[in-house]
Amino acid sequence: MTDVVFYIFSVLLNMSITAGWIILVLLALRLIFRRAPKRLLCDLWGLAALRLLIPVSFQSKFSFVPSTQTVAINGILEPYSINLGFDSINDAVDAILENTDEFSYDIYYWIDRLSFTWLIGMCVLLLLALVSYIQIRRSVRESVPVRDRIYLCDGLSSPFVFGLFRPKIYIPAGTGDNELKYVEAHEKAHIRRLDHIRKLFAYLLLCVYWFHPLVWIAYILFCRDVEGACDEYVINKYDDAQRADYSEALLRFSSPSKNIRACPVAFGEIGVKARIRKILYYKKPARTLIAVVLASAALLGFVFLSDPVNAKSVLGTLNAKYVLLNMDSGTINAELTFHGISGRGKLVVFAHDGAKTIYGKMITDTNAISNIFTASKTGETYVFPSIFDSYRFSASMSTGELFGVLFDGCEFFSVQGELYADIDGRPGKERLLMTMNNQRQRFLSVFLNDGTISKFLYEFHP
Amino acid sequence: MSDLRLGAVEARFADIVWTNEPLATALLVKLCEKELQWKRTTTYTVLKRLCERGIFRLDNGMVTALICRDEFYAKKSAEFVNDSFQGSLPAFFAAFTSGKKLSQKEIDELQEMINDLRGKS
Numbered sequence: 022m023t024d025v026v027f028y029i030f031s032v033l034l035n036m037s038i039t040a041g042w043i044i045l046v047l048l049a050l051r052l053i054f055r056r057a058p059k060r061l062l063c064d065l066w067g068l069a070a071l072r073l074l075i076p077v078s079f080q081s082k083f084s085f086v087p088s089t090q091t092v093a094i095n096g097i098l099e100p101y102s103i104n105l106g107f108d109s110i111n112d113a114v115d116a117i118l119e120n121t122d123e124f125s126y127d128i129y130y131w132i133d134r135l136s137f138t139w140l141i142g143m144c145v146l147l148l149l150a151l152v153s154y155i156q157i158r159r160s161v162r163e164s165v166p167v168r169d170r171i172y173l174c175d176g177l178s179s180p181f182v183f184g185l186f187r188p189k190i191y192i193p194a195g196t197g198d199n200e201l202k203y204v205e206a207h208e209k210a211h212i213r214r215l216d217h218i219r220k221l222f223a224y225l226l227l228c229v230y231w232f233h234p235l236v237w238i239a240y241i242l243f244c245r246d247v248e249g250a251c252d253e254y255v256i257n258k259y260d261d262a263q264r265a266d267y268s269e270a271l272l273r274f275s276s277p278s279k280n281i282r283a284c285p286v287a288f289g290e291i292g293v294k295a296r297i298r299k300i301l302y303y304k305k306p307a308r309t310l311i312a313v314v315l316a317s318a319a320l321l322g323f324v325f326l327s328d329p330v331n332a333k334s335v336l337g338t339l340n341a342k343y344v345l346l347n348m349d350s351g352t353i354n355a356e357l358t359f360h361g362i363s364g365r366g367k368l369v370v371f372a373h374d375g376a377k378t379i380y381g382k383m384i385t386d387t388n389a390i391s392n393i394f395t396a397s398k399t400g401e402t403y404v405f406p407s408i409f410d411s412y413r414f415s416a417s418m419s420t421g422e423l424f425g426v427l428f429d430g431c432e433f434f435s436v437q438g439e440l441y442a443d444i445d446g447r448p449g450k451e452r453l454l455m456t457m458n459n460q461r462q463r464f465l466s467v468f469l470n471d472g473t474i475s476k477f478l479y480e481f482h483p
Numbered sequence: 484m485s486d487l488r489l490g491a492v493e494a495r496f497a498d499i500v501w502t503n504e505p506l507a508t509a510l511l512v513k514l515c516e517k518e519l520q521w522k523r524t525t526t527y528t529v530l531k532r533l534c535e536r537g538i539f540r541l542d543n544g545m546v547t548a549l550i551c552r553d554e555f556y557a558k559k560s561a562e563f564v565n566d567s568f569q570g571s572l573p574a575f576f577a578a579f580t581s582g583k584k585l586s587q588k589e590i591d592e593l594q595e596m597i598n599d600l601r602g603k604s
Binding site: 176 | 490491492493495519520521522524525528529
């Protein structure tokens with residue numbers, strides 16, 4: 022169960038970081054295109070929402086998204102297995118890897134913890150919305166029909182729309198007839214633009230991504246833009262006198278801003294001062310401006326909705342390579358060098374004779390030249406490969422044995438590892454390249470020889 | 484002593500009761516449903532509340548008014564004048580009619596009311 026929560030949370034974490042980029046750009050755009058019609062801005066917010074919603078996207082060279090998998094995830098829900106092409110060898114190596122697989126890198130430990138917190142936070146927010154919805158539903162039962170879909174209700178400070186499928190407009194007592202005209206126009210515009218559905222959707226996204234501060238900012242600004250777009254829609258055909266009346270009505274119902282509420286937002290609650298200013302100075306936006314904004318939106322969409330090429334899918338990966346050595350037996354000398362800066366990794370070398378692990382040892386001493394003979398399990402501290410680190414080890418390997426190196430690395434930086442192996446000093450250097458870029462990768466390099474293959478295939482066929 | 488609070492929606496409900504009282508709750512529910520589009524539970528909730536305020540009474544399925552409509556609004560106005568104008572009726576009139584001259588008809592009506600009061604005391 023916790024595995025599933027961790028997995029979902031990690032996926033969401035990555036998605037939210039990706040969406041964070043687009044939100045930042047939207048914030049900048051919003052500042053630049055202050056005079057643009059708000060309804061376009063609302064649609065731009067839709068782009069961000071899209072990125073928050075869909076884990077994968079089409080890949081394009083022009084993607085500005087730095088990485089879709091900032092926090093690398095291992096497919097922990099999948100059984101840990103590799104395919105080297107030979108069943109029995111696969112099984113043997115699998116068995117070793119199972120013993121060495123340990124899920125305790127610090128960062129993943131923290132994500133594991135946090136994922137539970139995330140789940141609680143989401144449930145709390147959803148619960149709050151549910152409670153609020155029930156309370157409001159209860160209060161608006163005591164309402165009196167006025168006309169159309171408008172109802173009078175006690176105890177309201179400003180009018181609002183409530184109801185998802187058959188939205189109704191609720192007004193407080195003492196609303197003048199003139200005011201009612203404008204209130205009605207505004208709220209009906211909301212309904213026509215399906216704002217009540219949009220806002221609900223936005224709130225649901227907020228519940229899921231509550232941990233990301235940019236998503237909160239986006240939600241607040243989105244609510245503002247929705248109101249602004251509604252105002253624009255309404256006053257489009259108004260003359261100056263009507264606009265003044267409309268602003269008065271807004272002012273009359275404006276109340277000090279309350280907490281962010283999930284469900285209906287009342288008539289005068291959001292950003293009243295700015296809205297009135299916009300209403301009074303409203304001018305139809307120039308066609309060129311609209312065109313520019315639309316073009317930016319299209320560009321933004323293409324650039325931020327696409328994933329960077331070669332972005333690994335959100336699931337984790339294991340790379341396994343094997344090298345067939347041309348030898349019967351001898352001493353294998355291996356050197357593993359790292360270039361670049363890495364976080365932390367786990368290095369395990371092992372040898373298997375087809376029946377049992379001869380040895381498997383985690384390298385802990387960065388300068389160790391180790392001769393590995395005894396089997397030992399995990400529990401050691403981790404390796405900190407850093408720039409120019411190299412690990413040398415040697416082991417004697419006979420026919421029919423395999424020798425493997427597993428590097429389990431993670432973190433956010435780039436590491437390249439090279440494994441050189443030569444046999445008895447013979448310059449038969451086999452080189453396996455492992456590259457990690459902002460990903461958690463596991464690299465398994467297995468050296469085997471002819472004898473190994475025949476032994477595994479024919480003698481120890483499971 | 485009854486609580487004289489009555490919201491706009493509650494007033495509509497009270498009007499239905501005052502117009503039709505005494506009436507059975509079943510009938511009240513039907514009327515509220517027709518005129519206010521209220522559910523049964525809503526009607527009962529509001530009725531209970533107004534009973535607690537001492538305006539109506541529910542007894543054996545019959546709803547009666549403890550205080551009739553005119554009396555209620557008279558008391559409410561008195562309360563309003565008390566609270567806002569320290570009980571001074573002249574002050575209330577002055578505020579109410581400030582900026583407007585009273586028509587002769589209105590003056591005559593007022594005079595008649597004052598005479599009645601004098602006659603009573």
